[in-house]
Amino acid sequence: MPREFTPKVITANALLEGDVVYLTSSDTWSRSLAEAEVLTEESDAQYRLLQAQARSAEVVGAYLADVRPGPSGPEPAHFREDFRLTGPSNRFHGKQADGLETP
Amino acid sequence: MYQYTDFDTAFLAERNRQFRAQVERRIDGTLTEDEFKPLRLMNGLYLQLHAYMLRVAVPYGSLDPAKMRQLAYLAERWDKGYGHFTTRTNIQYNWPKLRDIPDMLDALADVGMHAIQTSGNTIRNITSDHFAGAAADEIEDPRPVAELIRQWSTDHPEFQFLPRKFKIAVIASESDRAVMKSHDIGVRIVERDGTRGYEIWIGGGMGRTPMVAKQIKDFVPRADLLPYLEAILATYNRLGRRDNKYKARVKITVHETGLDEIRELVEAEFPHRRTAFSGVDQEWLDRIEAAFVTPTLTAQDPAPYQTARAADPVFAAWADTNVTPHKHADHGIVTISLKAHGATPGDASAHQMRVVADLAEQYGHGDIRVTHAQNLVLPHVALTDLPAVHAALRSAGLATGNIGLASDIIACPGMDYCALATARSIPVAQGIANRLEELKIEHDVGHLQIKISGCINACGHHHVGHIGILGLDRAGVENYQITLGGDASESTAIGTRTGPGFAYDEIVPAIERLILAYLDLREGPDETFLQAYTRLGMAPFKSALYDDKARAHAAE
Numbered sequence: 001m002p003r004e005f006t007p008k009v010i011t012a013n014a015l016l017e018g019d020v021v022y023l024t025s026s027d028t029w030s031r032s033l034a035e036a037e038v039l040t041e042e043s044d045a046q047y048r049l050l051q052a053q054a055r056s057a058e059v060v061g062a063y064l065a066d067v068r069p070g071p072s073g074p075e076p077a078h079f080r081e082d083f084r085l086t087g088p089s090n091r092f093h094g095k096q097a098d099g100l101e102t103p
Numbered sequence: 104m105y106q107y108t109d110f111d112t113a114f115l116a117e118r119n120r121q122f123r124a125q126v127e128r129r130i131d132g133t134l135t136e137d138e139f140k141p142l143r144l145m146n147g148l149y150l151q152l153h154a155y156m157l158r159v160a161v162p163y164g165s166l167d168p169a170k171m172r173q174l175a176y177l178a179e180r181w182d183k184g185y186g187h188f189t190t191r192t193n194i195q196y197n198w199p200k201l202r203d204i205p206d207m208l209d210a211l212a213d214v215g216m217h218a219i220q221t222s223g224n225t226i227r228n229i230t231s232d233h234f235a236g237a238a239a240d241e242i243e244d245p246r247p248v249a250e251l252i253r254q255w256s257t258d259h260p261e262f263q264f265l266p267r268k269f270k271i272a273v274i275a276s277e278s279d280r281a282v283m284k285s286h287d288i289g290v291r292i293v294e295r296d297g298t299r300g301y302e303i304w305i306g307g308g309m310g311r312t313p314m315v316a317k318q319i320k321d322f323v324p325r326a327d328l329l330p331y332l333e334a335i336l337a338t339y340n341r342l343g344r345r346d347n348k349y350k351a352r353v354k355i356t357v358h359e360t361g362l363d364e365i366r367e368l369v370e371a372e373f374p375h376r377r378t379a380f381s382g383v384d385q386e387w388l389d390r391i392e393a394a395f396v397t398p399t400l401t402a403q404d405p406a407p408y409q410t411a412r413a414a415d416p417v418f419a420a421w422a423d424t425n426v427t428p429h430k431h432a433d434h435g436i437v438t439i440s441l442k443a444h445g446a447t448p449g450d451a452s453a454h455q456m457r458v459v460a461d462l463a464e465q466y467g468h469g470d471i472r473v474t475h476a477q478n479l480v481l482p483h484v485a486l487t488d489l490p491a492v493h494a495a496l497r498s499a500g501l502a503t504g505n506i507g508l509a510s511d512i513i514a515c516p517g518m519d520y521c522a523l524a525t526a527r528s529i530p531v532a533q534g535i536a537n538r539l540e541e542l543k544i545e546h547d548v549g550h551l552q553i554k555i556s557g558c559i560n561a562c563g564h565h566h567v568g569h570i571g572i573l574g575l576d577r578a579g580v581e582n583y584q585i586t587l588g589g590d591a592s593e594s595t596a597i598g599t600r601t602g603p604g605f606a607y608d609e610i611v612p613a614i615e616r617l618i619l620a621y622l623d624l625r626e627g628p629d630e631t632f633l634q635a636y637t638r639l640g641m642a643p644f645k646s647a648l649y650d651d652k653a654r655a656h657a658a659e
Contacts, residue, residue, distance in 0.1 A: 016130070016201050018155040057132040060150055078579055080518060083527075084152055088519035090447045090529045093183055093198065094153045 006066045008045050009036040009074055010052045011084070012059035020084045020095065021059060023052050029059060031095065033085055034073035039064070104167050104470070105250050105394045107215040114258075115212045118219065122146050123205035130201070145225070145263075147218025148204055151522050157196045157204060158221040159211060163231035163249040163273070164192035164473040168460035171471055173214040175456035181207050186456070188441060188449040190513060190564055191228050191270070192473040193221055197520055219257060224265045226256035226336075230272045232280045233474040236397045237482035239430040242292050243299065245275035247392040248328070251384065252290075255329050262336050266343030267351035269336070270308075277593060282475055284316040284595035285309055285567060287353045288335060293322065300324050305335060305365070306357035309561035313597045314354040317362050319369065329384050330376035334369045337376070342368075398468035398483055403433045408486040418493050420546070421504035426489065435486050437467075439479040439496060440503040440511065444540040445533050448514045449477030458499040466492055475564075476513055478506065509551040509618065510536035513564050517557025517574060518581075524557035526574025526581040527607070531555055534611040539618075548618055551632040552591065567591040569633045570617060571598045572610065583610040585617075587644055588636050601645055613648055620647030 010023035021029040022036035030036060039045040045064055052062040066077035076082045087094020107115070122142070129139040143149075147158040159174070166174075174194055178186045181203045182196040189195055199207060211217055220227055229249045236244040252271055256262065262269070272283045275292035283289035289304035301323040307316030323331045335353075342360060344350045350359075357365050412419040426435040439459060441449050451459075463471045463481055466488040472480035484492055496502040505511045512535060515521065517528030532555055539545045554568030558575070565571030571586035583605050586598030605613045618632075624643055625635045636644065 013150055013154075018150055018199075018201065019153060056136050060136050079581060080152075080576075083518055087153055088197075088529075089527060090519055090533065091183075 005040065005042050005045075006077065007068065007074070008039045008064040009033065009067050010039070010045075010048055010062055011036070011065045011081070012052065012062035015056075015058055015060055018060075023048065023062075027051075031098070033067075033076070036067075036074055038067060038069075038074050104165060105162075105391055111215070112212070115215075115217055118146075118217070118258075119205065119208045119212055122208060126201060126205055141223065144222040145219065146204075146208065147221035149222060149522075151197070151516075151520050152518070153520065154198045155201060155204070156520065157199050157207060157218055158189070159194050159196070159216060159218045160221050160228045161192050161194060161216075161473050162253050163229055163235070163246050164233050164475075165235075165246060166471040166473065167469050168464045168471070170214045170216055171456050171460040171463070173210060173216070175453035175460070177207055177210060178453040178456070180210075185450050185452045187447070187516065188451065188473050188477050188479070190475050190477065190515070190562055191221075192230050192233070192475055193228055194473070195516075197516075222268075223263075224267050224269075225263055226252075226259070226265075226269045226271060229253045229256070230270070230281050230286075230475060232274050232276065233472040233480050234280060234427065234436055234482060235275070235472075236395065236470075237429050237434075237436045238276060238278075238280075239428060240276040240278055241430075242275045242294055244392075244395050244397065245273045245290075245292055247388060247395050248290065248292065248301075249273040250391045250395075251329070251388050252332065254387070255332075255384070261333075262340065265336070265340055266345045266356075267348070267353075269339075269353065271332075279591075279593035279595070280474075282564065282567065282591045282595070283307075284593075285313075285564070285591070286316060288332065289316050290328070290332075295322050298324070301328055301331075303331065303335075306354040306362075307595070308352050308354040309564060309566045310352065311349050311559045311561075312355065312358075313561065313566040314358065315595045315597065316354075317357065319362065319366050325388075326380070326382065326385050327373075327377060330380050331369070331373060333376045334372040337372055338365065338368045398470070400431045400434055400468075400483060400485070403485040403487045405433050405486040408489055411490040415490070417504075418490060421493055421502055422489060424504040424508065424546075425506045429483065433486055435484055435489060437481040437484050437489070437492060438474070438506045439481065439501050440505055441478050441501075442505055442511050442536065443500055443503045444505075444510055444536040446536075447529050448512050448532050451479070455499050455501055458495060458501065462492055462495055476511065478511070505545065507550050507552070508545045509548050509553055510539045510545055511552070512536060513552075513554040513568070515556050515558075515563035517555075517563075521557060523560060524574070525559070525576040526557050526583065528555040528557040528563055528572075528574055531572060531574070531583065531607075531610055535614050538611055538615055542615075544618070544622070547628070548622065549628065549631055551618070551621075553614070554589070554591075564591060565589070566597045567595060568598060569631075569636070570614065572614070575604065577604065581607040583607070583613075585610075585613065585648065587617075587641065588633065590633060599641060601641065601648055603649075616647045617644055620644055 067074035304316035514532035518524035556563035589598030
């Protein structure tokens, strides 16, 4: 039996700012994970990733990141994505300081 | 301090002009990321977890007040008001924007600085003894040779695409304050029968496969240094493995080929290289040496220093820990700790950088060093000026008296910033330092080096920490392995793993148990942690780590 597909979002770093962005279902890049499109099927995820990677004038290093459902949208499944979502733990910089930490 | 020639200035201006155009072409879409990435890495620009990171070279860790003030300016103008000093004695900015990088590089060029070869598979920043020119035990100031190697290696056309990055350190004393034996090539200036030359070490390194460098040549005459280095690099460039990133460093080439065979290959290559050197490099070295004259230090009355020591125990304790004897007895070498308890190791605010620049100008003959342990040094301060220096440092939060103590921790940026990291380092360092401060034991514990890396690449030098900590991702959770018995000094040794790792919330208590166990086990205050470990071996420390944990667990 094939393994169950873990839901994913597409994330990358913005070309100019370098900060973390997520692909939305309307094909825009959002700074907020809550607005990310959650991909629940592997073939769809791979297709959307190819589309995202083609947008090299907007972002760098697009990839699929595991998420799990939370009360206000997707939440990171791995601690690395937690840090990308929040910012560094030693200084109040990054998304946590910009008010973009979600959910 | 070496001052740029017209050639250097023009070279850098042209390089910066090229990179500005490359950034523009990346932004307008002419260059893809695949095309741009090697270009940005050649100029020190990384893309990390939350932002771009610009790594600026500080050759052999030497700065002057103008350079330090410009670093402060960059921090305020284009970053978030601080910079991070690294174990390669460089400085990193964690939050620059892509569009601003060309302006940052131009601002650096204004003070003779750049970010070239701070990344990529090239010869990286040349490091040296941070006490160079001031240490009582040096044969000569090693920095002119480091500068010669810097000039030779910068944009050297043959060595821009090495199998992997390549790190060189130069020292000039028996004591090793630059972790020389953990470098791809270590150069030690020696004297034989009244003649100066170089002892050459090869194949040291940390990372996934830590190795201590081996001596490939016991004496290279002065005029043969660059051709000999070139012969080594050429041999490595040909033999080094390009099929596997983790086997591409010269330490693996030496290990797989064998030191004797490598030596023969280098010796066979050497004559071809030697004939290409007409001696112009030695003329350059003479010119460079003239730029590194130790300042004329006038005799100073140390009486006010002794009076201040007697009057102020905090000052006396700081001086005991942070001031090293200078070759002139009425002067001292001041190490400024960037390790305030609970702070991020190696971070300095723009204000702190300016305070250090001012102090260097007023009391320190304009000389500032960055150490591989992520601290700063004023190498030439009269003892009589120390009370004033201490007071100024204190008002800037820079007077922590912990150099060489357990809270003087090396920590890489870890997963708080680094895209390669597998776990965090900084909060572990903060946690250990804060706990030591609560317990008020670190002066009793004495010399103890704790070094933390957030991944196997070992930027935090954990392999050579008396206590080394390596952060890993174990099944999606941060996990920390401990090694003991590493040594970063001239008696370089790689630490040994204690056993299973510890979770994020267990690692600080585990280190506390180790330190308390040492206090119980040592023969007296003169026996350091490392000496006690060498005498007793792993067993009692392992017991403190794991048996106590098991007992605590059973008692819950």
